[in-house]
Amino acid sequence: MSNVESVAQAEVPGAAGVPVSPDGGPEKPRSLTGDAWDDLRRNWIFWAAAVLVVLVVVMAAFPSLFTSADPDACALSRQHQGPSGSAIFGYNFQGCDVYARTIYGARNSVLIGLFATIIAGVIGLIVGMAAGYFGGWIDAVLARGIDIVLGIPTLLAAIVLARRLSADPQDTGFWAVVFTLGVLTWTTGARIMRSSVISAKNQDYVAAARMLGAGPGRLMFRHILPNAAAPFVVVLTILLGVNISTEATLTFLGVGLKGNAISWGIDISTAAPYVRETATPLVWPSIFLAMTVLAFIMLGDAIRDAFDPRLR
Amino acid sequence: MTDIKAEIDVLPGLDSSARLLEVEGLHVEFRTQVGIARAINGVDLHLDPGETLAILGESGCGKSVTAQAIMGILDTPPGFVTGGAIRYRGVDLLKLPEEQRRRVRANHVAMIFQDALSALNPVFPVGWQIAELFRVHRGMSRQDARKRSIELLDLVKIPAARQRINDYPHQFSGGMRQRVMIAMALALDPKVLIADEPTTALDVTVQAQIMNLLAELRRERNMGLILITHDMGVVADVADRISVMYAGKVVEEAPVLDIYARPAHPYTKALLESIPRLDLKGQQLNVIKGLPPNLTRIPAGCPFHPRCAYARDVCRADPSPPQYEVDPARTARCHFWTEVVGDEPAVK
Amino acid sequence: MLVSKDLDMFRYFVRRVLQGVLTFFGATFIVYALMFANQDDPLQALAGERPLPENVRQALTERYHLDDPFILQYGHYMRGLLTGDFGISLTNRPISEMMQQAWPVTIRLAVFAIIISALVAVTAGIVSGIRRGGIFDTTTLIITLVLLSLPIVVLAPLAQLLFGVQLHWFPATAGAEPGFYQLILPAVVLSCLVIATQIRVTRASVAENLRSDYVRTARAKGLANRRVIGVHVLRNSLIPVVTLIGVDLGNLMAGAIVTEGVFNIPGVGFNLFRGIRTEDGPLVVGFVSILVIVFLVVNLVVDLLYAVLDPRIRYE
Numbered sequence A: 001m002s003n004v005e006s007v008a009q010a011e012v013p014g015a016a017g018v019p020v021s022p023d024g025g026p027e028k029p030r031s032l033t034g035d036a037w038d039d040l041r042r043n044w045i046f047w048a049a050a051v052l053v054v055l056v057v058v059m060a061a062f063p064s065l066f067t068s069a070d071p072d073a074c075a076l077s078r079q080h081q082g083p084s085g086s087a088i089f090g091y092n093f094q095g096c097d098v099y100a101r102t103i104y105g106a107r108n109s110v111l112i113g114l115f116a117t118i119i120a121g122v123i124g125l126i127v128g129m130a131a132g133y134f135g136g137w138i139d140a141v142l143a144r145g146i147d148i149v150l151g152i153p154t155l156l157a158a159i160v161l162a163r164r165l166s167a168d169p170q171d172t173g174f175w176a177v178v179f180t181l182g183v184l185t186w187t188t189g190a191r192i193m194r195s196s197v198i199s200a201k202n203q204d205y206v207a208a209a210r211m212l213g214a215g216p217g218r219l220m221f222r223h224i225l226p227n228a229a230a231p232f233v234v235v236l237t238i239l240l241g242v243n244i245s246t247e248a249t250l251t252f253l254g255v256g257l258k259g260n261a262i263s264w265g266i267d268i269s270t271a272a273p274y275v276r277e278t279a280t281p282l283v284w285p286s287i288f289l290a291m292t293v294l295a296f297i298m299l300g301d302a303i304r305d306a307f308d309p310r311l312r
Numbered sequence B: 001m002t003d004i005k006a007e008i009d010v011l012p013g014l015d016s017s018a019r020l021l022e023v024e025g026l027h028v029e030f031r032t033q034v035g036i037a038r039a040i041n042g043v044d045l046h047l048d049p050g051e052t053l054a055i056l057g058e059s060g061c062g063k064s065v066t067a068q069a070i071m072g073i074l075d076t077p078p079g080f081v082t083g084g085a086i087r088y089r090g091v092d093l094l095k096l097p098e099e100q101r102r103r104v105r106a107n108h109v110a111m112i113f114q115d116a117l118s119a120l121n122p123v124f125p126v127g128w129q130i131a132e133l134f135r136v137h138r139g140m141s142r143q144d145a146r147k148r149s150i151e152l153l154d155l156v157k158i159p160a161a162r163q164r165i166n167d168y169p170h171q172f173s174g175g176m177r178q179r180v181m182i183a184m185a186l187a188l189d190p191k192v193l194i195a196d197e198p199t200t201a202l203d204v205t206v207q208a209q210i211m212n213l214l215a216e217l218r219r220e221r222n223m224g225l226i227l228i229t230h231d232m233g234v235v236a237d238v239a240d241r242i243s244v245m246y247a248g249k250v251v252e253e254a255p256v257l258d259i260y261a262r263p264a265h266p267y268t269k270a271l272l273e274s275i276p277r278l279d280l281k282g283q284q285l286n287v288i289k290g291l292p293p294n295l296t297r298i299p300a301g302c303p304f305h306p307r308c309a310y311a312r313d314v315c316r317a318d319p320s321p322p323q324y325e326v327d328p329a330r331t332a333r334c335h336f337w338t339e340v341v342g343d344e345p346a347v348k
Numbered sequence C: 001m002l003v004s005k006d007l008d009m010f011r012y013f014v015r016r017v018l019q020g021v022l023t024f025f026g027a028t029f030i031v032y033a034l035m036f037a038n039q040d041d042p043l044q045a046l047a048g049e050r051p052l053p054e055n056v057r058q059a060l061t062e063r064y065h066l067d068d069p070f071i072l073q074y075g076h077y078m079r080g081l082l083t084g085d086f087g088i089s090l091t092n093r094p095i096s097e098m099m100q101q102a103w104p105v106t107i108r109l110a111v112f113a114i115i116i117s118a119l120v121a122v123t124a125g126i127v128s129g130i131r132r133g134g135i136f137d138t139t140t141l142i143i144t145l146v147l148l149s150l151p152i153v154v155l156a157p158l159a160q161l162l163f164g165v166q167l168h169w170f171p172a173t174a175g176a177e178p179g180f181y182q183l184i185l186p187a188v189v190l191s192c193l194v195i196a197t198q199i200r201v202t203r204a205s206v207a208e209n210l211r212s213d214y215v216r217t218a219r220a221k222g223l224a225n226r227r228v229i230g231v232h233v234l235r236n237s238l239i240p241v242v243t244l245i246g247v248d249l250g251n252l253m254a255g256a257i258v259t260e261g262v263f264n265i266p267g268v269g270f271n272l273f274r275g276i277r278t279e280d281g282p283l284v285v286g287f288v289s290i291l292v293i294v295f296l297v298v299n300l301v302v303d304l305l306y307a308v309l310d311p312r313i314r315y316e
């Protein structure tokens, strides 16, 4: 499990060939549309990531496109049967179709990742903007608050929080995980937003707009946000991947999704003790999980490279 | 100490009767993604012991690249020496194996840089950075090297050298930092010192102190000093000779007084006319019109012709002007140098 | 001069320690609140679905001072932690005793993982940073991307399956007294969690430092390339890498829970892993609290170390 802080810290571009300015001098900040999009289009990592993301999202939305089998139709009589024409990945310990469960597992991962990231994004946006825009003591207090939350190891706190939130054994734990991840992972977004707003605020055109009498709301949404958007989107894209990864870890440990929820984390966790007998129930959900996380992190990485090509 | 130096630093073919430093037909190009930038296109220079040669020219004309090529510290890639010779006491440095070339640096030819703050390593104390030279090149013990570093800081007149040796570069003022750089360059007693705009980053008063220090040390040690600058005002007091560079070539070379009195190249003349002068306060300066050429597309003929008041058709066609001998101690690369020398300078 | 220098350093230290203390209490308070605040029956929550006999309930109420106001409860909790009293698990073993047995194993594993990752990351990062855009660099960047994306719950079981169960290169589980050989595979798995970021940061930092003026000066001093990179560039490049240690530690702790669980290594992570699965609330609370404290303390130390490594920072 990586955390978004370490991914975001790795301020290094990917591997595609984007032209450098001849003297390697500082580039002007890039707009969301122009050069950055040109770079992005030529980056194969971006296209690989985009294809994967689309695939996973379609799988989450319409799993029945990929399989006609029922992931809940399990029969102990088929326990650990190997791959066959009807179940190409074989059957797991409970005799469920591994392929069907793997396909249907995408939905929970993607939804939890998405909702948790939206919560984190909204908190990060509000806290970061408030700190950056108002400055002064508000900034001092909020920045300290960000530091404190950043000082809490995410997974450890998630274990205690998720455990508490889903104490009800009937519950699948879906919202508990969403909420847990949301409230613990907003800090990176908040920091990015804060520094973007501070630097945007000091730019001439914003000062000019303020002089012309633009109110705080108008300033924020017409002038400051558009410029702060790019790095924020990058961080949230990566965070989406990281959240999916953390969800699987929590579920694996037993404090995430529970009971009869269909989830890669649960499948990995139930298959792991039986790897000596059969490998496929472990391998396939693992591969799908890894590819999903990879897709979002790659996407974020590629977008960041397009906006910040300094270190090529 | 001198024995060790003699022992370590013997270069095969070193001839003490040959010229101290002689650069001949040097070519350097940068192979970048937007094309090949021909930064140096046949530079000739020479330097004798105890002499100060100033290299002048606009930004981007290749002064620093020339210095880096002499030192052998070009960024390769993208920079490549593609022709010419750099002879130190008769030894062509370009033909030396890397290991020997490396020993020439600091031992025979040393260099100081414009911005001492970024040129010194921020995480090591200055004393350590000076002592490193003695430890690496002379195999001295930590203590001996440290003692020598203190002596050097004393030599460049840094107060309380013994205490300041443990300070980091950012703890010094700009002038003091440049003194540290000088101390470092002089540590191994080089015969040639290249100073690449040593005072550009400093206050005017400090500039003079540093220039005086350099002149004094050059005299005491009988070093050859190459002083790179684009400030013609600085040069007049300290330099013996001047080489004026334009688009990677030396367009005029002459003793300092001659050049100030009667420039032989239109570019030099224009440079002189652009110096602000106290006696002409309030008068419009003649700034050179136009821009230096793009080094990936240097114009045919004389590279200066698009900006030259004397230019005629012959200037616009190849070959570019050769080195004309103005007098036995002077050269100029202008077809019409006689005309230029004859003209009264626009300001007197 | 000397005096003012030391004073700057001292000021920096004091400021950082004060900030650290604030973060420490803020973070532990939040974690405590996450555990206990606003619950109808915190004790039942601690115990999960198990029935809670009245005597245990009483002992726990006393233990967590649940009759006191919340802020006082937190005070008692912190005092307990800081005096080494971490409570008793539902299986009736003192948590401090379990810790004592578990720490050495986990520390061995973590140090092993850190050594592996540091060696690989610094080497790969330097080579990549020097030859940017080359084949090695491109390959390394793709590998780091994959490593960054591999969840530990994928990495640990798959590594066990491939190298333990199928290829038999390493033991699939480590056993009660794991030695060097038993720890190799888990340590490699754990190092994968931090290696990618370390490589990327080293690479970026080496690339940036190589372009700096002091490298040119070092060359002009006639130093061999080996020394220019190995001493001058490396020393500067490691500054941001060292500051990663703090973040890395959080990843390692998270990773150790899963890794030790999968490979059956009787360390801190394994205890926590088992505690979660057996719904042993007091054990989870105790272990998590200690890990959070270790994390915070290490981060503070790293902050201070940063000032030692980078002389410029003391003056900011």
Ligand SMILES: Nc1ncnc2c1ncn2[C@@H]1O[C@H](COP(=O)(O)OP(=O)(O)OP(=O)(O)O)[C@@H](O)[C@H]1O
Binding pocket: A022, A023, B030, B032, B037, B039, B057, B058, B059, B060, B061, B062, B063, B064, B065, B066, B075, B078, B079, B230, B295
């Ligand atoms: N590392 C490099 N890569 C590409 N081009 C370079 C590099 N270094 C120098 N050049 C090119 O070589 C030319 C000469 O540069 P140089 O640094 O010698 O100029 P200069 O005369 O020292 O100017 P200044 O007065 O600004 O220092 C410049 O036009 C520059 O574009």
Ligand code: SF4
Binding pocket: B265, B266, B267, B302, B303, B304, B305, B306, B308, B309, B310, B311, B312, B315, B321, B333, B334, B335, B336, B337
């Ligand atoms: S050769 Fe012609 S263009 Fe060049 S400097 Fe002389 S007069 Fe001017």
Ligand SMILES: [Mg+2]
Binding pocket: B063, B064, B065, B196
């Ligand atoms: Mg220069």
